[in-house]
Amino acid sequence: MKIAVVGTGYVGLVTGTCFSETGNQVICVDIDKNKVDKLSSGQITIYEPGLEKLFLRNQKEGRLHFTTSLEEAIKEAQIIFLALPTPPGEDGSADLKYILGVASDLGKLLKPADYKVIIDKSTVPVGTAEKVRTAILASATEDINNSFDVVSNPEFLREGVAVDDFMKPDRVVIGTESEKAKKLMSDLYVPFVRQGNPIIFMDEKSAELTKYAANSFLAVKISFMNEIAQLCERMGADVDMVRKGIGSDERIGKRFLFPGIGYGGSCFPKDVQALAKSSSEVEYEFKILDAVMDVNEKQKLHLMPKINNYFNGDLKGKHFALWGLSFKPNTDDIREAPALYIIDELVNAGATVSAFDPEGMPNVKQLLGNKITYGEGQYDVLENADALIIATEWNEFRTPEFEKIKSSLNNQVIFDGRNLFDLQQIKQLGFHYESVGRKVVTQ
Numbered sequence: 001m002k003i004a005v006v007g008t009g010y011v012g013l014v015t016g017t018c019f020s021e022t023g024n025q026v027i028c029v030d031i032d033k034n035k036v037d038k039l040s041s042g043q044i045t046i047y048e049p050g051l052e053k054l055f056l057r058n059q060k061e062g063r064l065h066f067t068t069s070l071e072e073a074i075k076e077a078q079i080i081f082l083a084l085p086t087p088p089g090e091d092g093s094a095d096l097k098y099i100l101g102v103a104s105d106l107g108k109l110l111k112p113a114d115y116k117v118i119i120d121k122s123t124v125p126v127g128t129a130e131k132v133r134t135a136i137l138a139s140a141t142e143d144i145n146n147s148f149d150v151v152s153n154p155e156f157l158r159e160g161v162a163v164d165d166f167m168k169p170d171r172v173v174i175g176t177e178s179e180k181a182k183k184l185m186s187d188l189y190v191p192f193v194r195q196g197n198p199i200i201f202m203d204e205k206s207a208e209l210t211k212y213a214a215n216s217f218l219a220v221k222i223s224f225m226n227e228i229a230q231l232c233e234r235m236g237a238d239v240d241m242v243r244k245g246i247g248s249d250e251r252i253g254k255r256f257l258f259p260g261i262g263y264g265g266s267c268f269p270k271d272v273q274a275l276a277k278s279s280s281e282v283e284y285e286f287k288i289l290d291a292v293m294d295v296n297e298k299q300k301l302h303l304m305p306k307i308n309n310y311f312n313g314d315l316k317g318k319h320f321a322l323w324g325l326s327f328k329p330n331t332d333d334i335r336e337a338p339a340l341y342i343i344d345e346l347v348n349a350g351a352t353v354s355a356f357d358p359e360g361m362p363n364v365k366q367l368l369g370n371k372i373t374y375g376e377g378q379y380d381v382l383e384n385a386d387a388l389i390i391a392t393e394w395n396e397f398r399t400p401e402f403e404k405i406k407s408s409l410n411n412q413v414i415f416d417g418r419n420l421f422d423l424q425q426i427k428q429l430g431f432h433y434e435s436v437g438r439k440v441v442t443q
């Protein structure tokens with residue numbers, strides 16, 4: 001099949017690459033010329049495990065192309081994916097200006113005799129497919145009423161394992177009532193569900209809501225566990241034990257029960273906020289979502305009172321080593337990363353920070369410049385630091401060389417926002433160690 005993907009970010013690039021991997025001809029289009037130039041010359045623009053290999057192979061075999069021209073991209077495509085940003089607007093609702101802008105451009109380009117399916121892959125509020133359809137028709141210069149369908153096909157990939165998630169999705173959700181579009185979408189996705197995972201067809205609105213419901217539910221789970229962790233700290237319980245105790249109940253499940261310093265990234269924060277806003281627009285107060293957002297805001301700074309307390313409220317002139325900048329491991333995405341909030345707090349209190357992250361540093365350098373310093377490796381940043389703070393659970397931080405940490409730090413103190421270390425072991429090693437929802441280990 002011939003496919004166009006509009007928007008070549010985390011979702012668009014994975015979508016385009018994975019569809020080319022199953023033999024389709026794919027053209028990805030982006031307004032960012034610099035990005036398109038890099039991609040066209042074989043340079044990948046995001047860090048996503050396993051993506052580069054597929055990207056290079058399909059590009060070499062002539063199935064994956066990049067352009068800045070929407071007209072060129074959609075000319076021969078039967079299927080047009082919109083993988084555009086839907087950032088929060090000022091009121092928290094999803095800003096549809098990118099989606100509707102492209103929809104309006106498409107209206108001018110679509111031809112009556114040339115049926116195409118336009119697919120919202122971006123996370124968009126209920127009713128967006130209808131808005132896209134209206135925007136396309138509003139700018140059309142010919143009668144294209146019967147020559148296109150707009151389908152909702154939300155994306156559930158997780159950054160860090162996006163290729164696997166895309167190639168073997170738990171489910172594919174397709175929102176459309178058009179039989180023609182259903183057939184095309186089904187043919188397109190069949191190679192991805194060979195193990196029997198379902199393609200679930202539904203109406204557009206239900207598909208749009210499914211994506212928000214999924215992300216919001218996961219955010220609820222995270223904030224719930226973070227509140228249990230708060231109780232553990234106050235009551236002297238151990239959140240690891242409670243997690244195991246409840247996670248073995250099949251109704252609850254083991255996943256997404258790890259407490260930490262809150263969720264970040266480009267999806268959960270904006271999607272929970274957007275669903276809360278959509279709810280209020282239909283005069284429904286979705287109370288759990290307000291609580292989830294409130295808990296998460298506080299949780300991002302959960303380590304700060306511990307740090308302040310340890311240093312008697314005076315962080316001026318203190319120097320901190322920070323491991324982890326990306327919002328989660330295995331991605332270079334730093335959007336809404338808790339580490340950024342911690343950096344702000346520390347710097348505002350007069351402290352200095354030296355950070356290391358395996359993939360996130362270039363993006364942080366662009367954002368923060370020399371507000372902090374950066375290390376070549378995880379141990380470089382420890383020199384002369386008064387404490388180590390861990391903000392992201394990258395695998396390489398899990399079993400570090402503790403002796404090296406000890407000999408480099410001024411004080412043997414670790415504040416761990418991701419509960420990486422065993423309390424017994426860390427006690428034997430002689431660290432002062434504070435984590436989330438577990439007992440404080442003192443020297």
Ligand SMILES: NC(=O)c1ccc[n+]([C@@H]2O[C@H](COP(=O)([O-])OP(=O)(O)OC[C@H]3O[C@@H](n4cnc5c(N)ncnc54)[C@H](O)[C@@H]3O)[C@@H](O)[C@H]2O)c1
Nearest residue numbers: 007008009010011030031032083084085086122123155159
């Ligand atoms: N990142 C994720 O893990 C994830 C997962 C599922 C769903 N989503 C949703 O997918 C959508 C895209 O997310 P993302 O993380 O890929 O965003 P992104 O910011 O990484 O990428 C968006 C791309 O669109 C391009 N763009 C903007 N305007 C354009 C235009 N007019 N024409 C062509 N290209 C244009 C930008 O230059 C950018 O490259 C969002 O709605 C997001 O909520 C994201």
